[in-house]
Amino acid sequence: MTRFNSKYTSILLHLFIWSLLFILPHLFIDDRNIRPGSFPGSFYTITNLYNVGLFYLNAFVLYPLFFNKRRWWLFIPAIALVLIGSYHLKLLITKLWYPEVILDEWANRILFFPTVPFLIVSTVYRLVVDKIAYDKKQKEIVAEQLSIKLKFLRSQISPHFIFNVLTNLVSLARKKSELLEPLLIKLADLMRYMLYESDERKVTLFKEVEYLKSYIELQTLRFGDDVIINADLHLPEKELERNIEPMLLVPFVENAFKHGMGIDEPFIEIHLAGENGKLEFDVKNKFSENRLESKDPARGIGLENVRSRLMLLYPGKHKLIILKENNIFHIHLTLELK
Numbered sequence: 001m002t003r004f005n006s007k008y009t010s011i012l013l014h015l016f017i018w019s020l021l022f023i024l025p026h027l028f029i030d031d032r033n034i035r036p037g038s039f040p041g042s043f044y045t046i047t048n049l050y051n052v053g054l055f056y057l058n059a060f061v062l063y064p065l066f067f068n069k070r071r072w073w074l075f076i077p078a079i080a081l082v083l084i085g086s087y088h089l090k091l092l093i094t095k096l097w098y099p100e101v102i103l104d105e106w107a108n109r110i111l112f113f114p115t116v117p118f119l120i121v122s123t124v125y126r127l128v129v130d131k132i133a134y135d136k137k138q139k140e141i142v143a144e145q146l147s148i149k150l151k152f153l154r155s156q157i158s159p160h161f162i163f164n165v166l167t168n169l170v171s172l173a174r175k176k177s178e179l180l181e182p183l184l185i186k187l188a189d190l191m192r193y194m195l196y197e198s199d200e201r202k203v204t205l206f207k208e209v210e211y212l213k214s215y216i217e218l219q220t221l222r223f224g225d226d227v228i229i230n231a232d233l234h235l236p237e238k239e240l241e242r243n244i245e246p247m248l249l250v251p252f253v254e255n256a257f258k259h260g261m262g263i264d265e266p267f268i269e270i271h272l273a274g275e276n277g278k279l280e281f282d283v284k285n286k287f288s289e290n291r292l293e294s295k296d297p298a299r300g301i302g303l304e305n306v307r308s309r310l311m312l313l314y315p316g317k318h319k320l321i322i323l324k325e326n327n328i329f330h331i332h333l334t335l336e337l338k
Contacts, residue, residue, distance in 0.1 A: 039110060046093065086115045242337040252303070279334070
């Protein structure tokens with residue numbers, strides 16, 4: 001629809017400009033009181049029609065055909081031939097239809113030079129149109145590249161998350177833990193969101209928060225009293241209606257559980273606040289430097305992934321601060337939502 005409107009506007013603009021061109025001679029020339037030997041108004045109407053035709057001939061035939069790297073040098077002689085041919089055609093029209101016109105120096109200038117600005121403007125017009133088309137194409141290419149990269153980043157999130165959870169479930173299965181069944185049910189709920197919601201470009205903040213709550217509940221079932229979890233995810237109802245990139249917040253929480261367990265007195269704090277579209281997200285966890293260094297090579301996928309997605313989707317509209325002090329890992333995300 002936007003493309004149609006743009007094309008329609010362009011056609012109307014052309015019609016408006018050409019209408020002015022055809023009206024102007026009749027505003028200044030009165031055929032009833034025309035000076036003997038001069039060109040009448042009808043001559044300018046005919047030649048303007050001819051010049052408009054040359055405008056589009058140059059814009060859509062000569063320029064595309066010759067104004068390129070291989071044949072650019074042919075463009076100048078082609079334009080010269082058009083000017084010479086145009087002059088002789090107008091001269092023929094004058095002799096046949098307007099024999100009363102005196103073909104003096106001034107008349108010959110009128111026959112020759114008005115074609116020049118039409119060809120110049122036509123060339124400039126085509127240059128501008130091609131530049132706009134090129135810029136649009138480049139933006140489409142960049143947008144497509146970003147879309148492909150974003151899809152790749154999204155595709156990383158699900159396997160990364162499932163791998164971590166399944167590893168935990170295997171451990172519980174070996175222990176024949178009673179927590180295995182409720183954890184599997186909770187995992188099914190999470191995977192339902194991942195399969196049916198995460199492919200959407202945007203989801204409501206309500207859905208993202210509910211997913212986050214389910215993830216925290218899953219981890220709470222798994223670890224029980226082994227970790228102190230303080231989570232405050234309450235937001236005003238108006239804020240929950242805003243849109244957000246799916247699975248954007250959970251990697252920070254996942255990272256906290258991944259690196260914050262298996263140490264002395266672990267704790268995880270999660271705080272979410274929002275007002276007027278400005279989202280504040282804090283996650284803190286205790287960690288061990290020695291344990292962090294011994295992690296597997298894929299340990300940075302989650303945070304690097306979400307950092308890349310933030311740069312792609314919220315340029316200039318987010319601020320991510322990551323701090324490591326006194327064995328406390330703290331992330332603070334500020335995000336502007338619509």
